[in-house]
Amino acid sequence: MAERRRGAALERALLDAAWEELTARGYAGFTMDAVVRRAGTSPPVLYRRWPDRDTLVRAAVTHVLERSHIDVPDTGSLRGDLLTLMRTINETRVRLITVMNAHLAGYYQETGTNPGDLLADAREANGDAIWERAVARGEIAPGRLTERIKRLPFDLLRHEILISFAPVPDAVLEEIVDTIVLPLVE
Structure with a gap:
């Protein structure tokens, strides 16, 4: 007999099942019932935590992003x-x-959202620290820094990934930073 999951272990299992269901069937085929079956639980267990599929999708994406956390670099x-x-x-x-x-x-x-909305929390946590350090070092003028400019290198990276469905060549990353982003803030 399987041990009953509770607390954080149960929540992880539910979010993992939601992500697996989402990647297997897409949003159009994503249902709360399918997540319940995949997780091997009951509807009340799922609905107590997430009242609808949109809330569950957002939680599953956040869970996956947290699980694959990226440390903010500090190269100087x-x-x-x-x-x-x-x-x-x-x-x-x-x-x-x-x-x-x-x-x-x-x-x-x-929902009227976009990929940037789902990635915003992770981007802000990483990106803001980078920009704040650059301002503190005197590398950029804070008056030239807008939210759009702070998002720009990552929006361009995402665009490049989506047109090729593959990692972006390093020369393209350098071009984005050196010829597009840095001239905007220097």
């Missing part, structure tokens, strides 16, 4: 930090980014 320069973070994302998250865009199109349409 804005260029180095951006390139290191972009290279890490490029090496570890191509599949995740592709799955999120391909399988969640219906979610974005139904």
Whole structure:
């Protein structure tokens, strides 16, 4: 007889089942009942935590992002930090980014959100530290730094991944940083 899951172990199992269901069937085929079956639990157990599939999808994506946490680099320069973070994302998250865009199109349409909304918390935690250190070092003028510019290198990286469904060549990452992003803030 299987041991009964509780607390954090149960929540992890439910979120893992939700992510597996999402990647197997996409948002269009994603149902709370399918997650219940995949997790081997009952509907009340799932609905007590997440009242609807949109909330569960957001929680599953957040869970996957937390599980694949990326440390914020501190190389001593804005260029180095951006390139290191972009290279890490490029090496570890191509599949995740592709799955999120391909399988969640219906979610974005139904909820009026976009991939950036789901990635915002992770991006802000990593990106803000990089930009704040660059300002403190005097590398960039804070008045030139907007939210759009802070998102730009990562939006361009995501775009490159989505047009190729593959990791982005390092020369392209350097071009994004050196010829597009840095001239905007220097």
